Amino acid sequence: MNAASTVLKEGSKGQEVIKLQEGLKKLNFYSGVVDGIFGTATKDAVIKFQRSQGLIADGIVGAKTLSKLNEILGNNMSKNQWRKMTGQQEIDEIKSLINSRMGVAALNQVALENFIGFDCDRRFYINDEFGGFQTLMRIKCSTPRGASSAIGYDEIRVTFNRFESNIENFDIERVSEETGSPKFELPE
Incomplete structure (x- = not known):
């Protein structure tokens, strides 16, 4: 993030807020959902961070x-540390998903949204910035899919957050031309 031009406050939205939330989460000030929306929980986390650093605790990120x-x-807030998993890492990730209640819940959601089939390409990524405690499953199909017929999604991304070796939670991002660019780029 560019400190000279960025001011984030309650009501702000977008990629910069995502980076802020991820940074605050990494420092254990934020425990909410990383959704790119600067709400009350993000403001509270900013205030806690500001107090801990002796800054004016107004909840505004100047x-x-x-x-x-x-x-x-x-200066890692703007870095994208995702890389494709090796073949063995993918096998280990699949085993981890099917042996975890949260992993099975995520796979069920993917199936409910019809992101399954021979025409779907699945890739796994690992976030080196978080020491392998954050992984991502990306599924792209040849035709748009989704739980609703109102909008079809080009791909679905499931990010898994771990504590030690257990999946603590997951976040689903649905990507389509109608909803705009994904939160971040992934290597092919």
Whole structure:
């Protein structure tokens, strides 16, 4: 994030808020959903962070707060650390998913939205920034899919967050031309 031009506050939305939420989560100030919406939970996390750093605790992310966040995080807030898994890592990931209640719940949701079949390509990614505790399953099919006939999605992405080796939660992102660009780019 660019500290000179960015001001984030309650009501802000978008990629910069996602980066902020991820950074605050990494520092254990934020435990909410990383959704790109600067709401009450994000504001509370910002205030906690500001207090811990001796900054003015107003819940607004201006140049000073952003500079301190970037300093602590090693300027990693804007880096994308996703890489494709190796074949063995994919096998281990699939085993982890089918042996976890949260993994099975995510797979059921993917199936409910019809992202299954021979015409679907599945790839797995790992986020090196989080030491392998965050993984992602990306599924693209030859035709749009989804639970609703109102909108079809080009791909579905499921991000798994782990504590130790257990899947704690997952987040689903549905990607289509109608909803705009995905939250971040992935290597092919």
